[in-house]
Amino acid sequence: MKPLxxxxxxLAAAGLWYADRVLNDGAAIVxxxxxxxxxxxxxxxxx
Structure with missing residues (x-):
């Protein structure tokens, strides 16, 4: 896998975790x- x-x-995983925490609507986002x-x-x- 390339470094980029x-x-x-x-970054996508971190963003999804943050969105899951903020929106508190885990299932669809996860x-x-x-x-x-x-x-x-x-x-x-x-x-």
Whole structure:
């Protein structure tokens, strides 16, 4: 995995955690976040 891609994944995870805390509506955000991270990781892996 490229360093930039790894950084983006970490930032996305941190942003999702923050949004989950602030909005206090965990289920949908966590689900979307997991899908986003899965897609990003898949794209990074296949490049």
């Amino acid at each position: 891609t790894a950084l983006l994944v970490v 689900f979307l976040g997991k899908q986003l991270i899965r897609i990003t990781t898949w794209l990074a892996f296949w490049r």
